[in-house]
Amino acid sequence: MKKINDKDSDNLEILRTIVKKPDVSQRELSKKLGFSLGKLNYCLKGLQDKGLIKIKNFKKNKNKLNYLYVLTPLGISKKTKLTINFLKRKMQEYDQLFLEEKENLKDKKISKELKKIGIGHNSIGNEGIIEENKTRTKPLFKTIEINIKRKTTIVDDKLFTHKGNPIPSWIELSIIDVCNRSCSFCPKSDPKTAPNTFQKMQMKLINKLTEELKEINYQGSVVLCGYGEPMLHKDVNLISKKLSEAAFVEVVTNGDTLNSKQISALYANNVNKLLISMYDGEHQIEKFKKLIKNSDAPEDFVILRDRWYDEKQDYGLKLTNRTGTISIGDQEEIGKYKKCFYPSYQFLIDWNGDVFLCPQDWQRRVSMGNMMQEHIFDIWTNKIMTKYRKDLINGKRIQSPCTLCNAEGTIHGKKHAQAWHKFYSGQIL
Ligand SMILES: C[S@@+](CC[C@H](N)C(=O)[O-])C[C@H]1O[C@@H](n2cnc3c(N)ncnc32)[C@H](O)[C@@H]1O
Numbered sequence: 456m457k458k459i460n461d462k463d464s465d466n467l468e469i470l471r472t473i474v475k476k477p478d479v480s481q482r483e484l485s486k487k488l489g490f491s492l493g494k495l496n497y498c499l500k501g502l503q504d505k506g507l508i509k510i511k512n513f514k515k516n517k518n519k520l521n522y523l524y525v526l527t528p529l530g531i532s533k534k535t536k537l538t539i540n541f542l543k544r545k546m547q548e549y550d551q552l553f554l555e556e557k558e559n560l561k562d563k564k565i566s567k568e569l570k571k572i573g574i575g576h577n578s579i580g581n582e583g584i585i586e587e588n589k590t591r592t593k594p595l596f597k598t599i600e601i602n603i604k605r606k607t608t609i610v611d612d613k614l615f616t617h618k619g620n621p622i623p624s625w626i627e628l629s630i631i632d633v634c635n636r637s638c639s640f641c642p643k644s645d646p647k648t649a650p651n652t653f654q655k656m657q658m659k660l661i662n663k664l665t666e667e668l669k670e671i672n673y674q675g676s677v678v679l680c681g682y683g684e685p686m687l688h689k690d691v692n693l694i695s696k697k698l699s700e701a702a703f704v705e706v707v708t709n710g711d712t713l714n715s716k717q718i719s720a721l722y723a724n725n726v727n728k729l730l731i732s733m734y735d736g737e738h739q740i741e742k743f744k745k746l747i748k749n750s751d752a753p754e755d756f757v758i759l760r761d762r763w764y765d766e767k768q769d770y771g772l773k774l775t776n777r778t779g780t781i782s783i784g785d786q787e788e789i790g791k792y793k794k795c796f797y798p799s800y801q802f803l804i805d806w807n808g809d810v811f812l813c814p815q816d817w818q819r820r821v822s823m824g825n826m827m828q829e830h831i832f833d834i835w836t837n838k839i840m841t842k843y844r845k846d847l848i849n850g851k852r853i854q855s856p857c858t859l860c861n862a863e864g865t866i867h868g869k870k871h872a873q874a875w876h877k878f879y880s881g882q883i884l
């Protein structure tokens with residue numbers, strides 16, 4: 456896989472910035488990118504020489520001449536390629552972290568050290584006003600730490616904006632409202648809370664979402680998970696292929712319906728990662744490894760998640776009460792955690808287009824809007840979403856369903872929360 460180097464990364468930043476503001480001044484541009492004027496000039500010239508941008512003169516006012524930077528069609532295609540490379544690199548970084556973590560497991564000393572700083576817990580750096588919840592009482596099990604790290608490389612490394620607003624990095628889709636399993640810790644096991652309705656997301660919605668994500672220049676993941684088992688949707692391959700035009704696509708499954716042919720099909724349809732939750736036991740590792748080996752997908756296409764543990768180890772999950780619907784296990788009390796960054800960096804779309812705050816609201820109590828009626832960016836920035844986001848970054852879980860939620864809420868998204876905080880206090884991003 457082609458790696459993105461420093462020069463590519465600089466060029467990508469420039470191309471992104473001038474797409475958003477073609478009349479940006481060199482001074483503004485150099486400040487925004489953290490480049491000296493000399494370096495900026497050098498990069499701009501390089502981009503012009505390669506035919507990726509055109510630099511046009513225009514009069515800003517009577518006396519002052521300014522420049523307009525326009526991406527050529529070649530420049531637009533280069534920007535897309537660089538973005539894809541950037542996302543691929545994020546995935547590689549995760550894979551590297553995963554391998555290192557495996558090594559660390561052998562080295563108790565390092566493991567202890569990592570525990571102290573709280574992996575993926577945004578605990579390094581104190582640059583912001585918005586701080587995470589810091590008083591976790593329970594240890595994080597190793598298996599969870601690895602999952603958290605993985606999401607960290609996608610959500611927390613970069614922040615992108617559209618029309619000056621931070622945009623999400625993580626979108627979860629509930630493409631089908633049925634699950635073939637009935638896990639004791641999951642609300643889907645209780646037909647009164649989350650009945651199997653067998654409703655499915657339609658391609659019309661997927662197409663609309665994909666186009667709108669392109670419009671906002673989305674740079675994150677779309678995860679097929681939500682309130683059901685995504686592999687039960689007959690169009691899962693088609694859905695993945697379409698979404699891959701605008702996002703990194705991940706599928707989270709219990710693996711029950713998988714065979715080598717299906718793994719190959721997901722890979723061929725541009726799924727970037729397949730995450731398999733193994734609820735039954737260690738013996739499943741062998742089974743899934745065999746399936747992967749006999750498929751066309753590389754080994755690192757699949758992540759096997761051990762979730763066969765008992766109550767004492769929180770079932771291998773970062774166990775939550777799913778906003779008051781699950782009381783099993785030894786869980787944090789409601790009210791323990793105040794701040795929540797979920798609505799700062801992500802949201803969930805249900806099969807019918809309803810948008811929810813997070814994957815915790817299993818009773819679908821409060822919808823932020825509906826994708827079939829509004830543009831996704833308008834929902835993301837509407838009044839209700841803004842109210843929740845503002846309250847939650849300020850530690851106020853005062854509205855339903857947050858009042859009943861015991862999720863930690865600040866494991867990811869600190870950068871987004873800080874950016875929103877700046878945005879709401881009138882500072883330009
Ligand atoms: C409904 S499942 C959908 C994906 C797929 N059917 C699976 O089992 O992986 C969504 C995810 O939520 C996790 N989950 C369910 N109940 C939970 C709880 N109370 N606390 C934390 N995670 C939970 C599941 O393990 C799964 O990873």
Ligand code: SF4
Nearest residue numbers: 795812813857860862
């Ligand atoms: S407080 Fe809980 S329910 Fe509310 S947005 Fe955060 S995770 Fe979701």
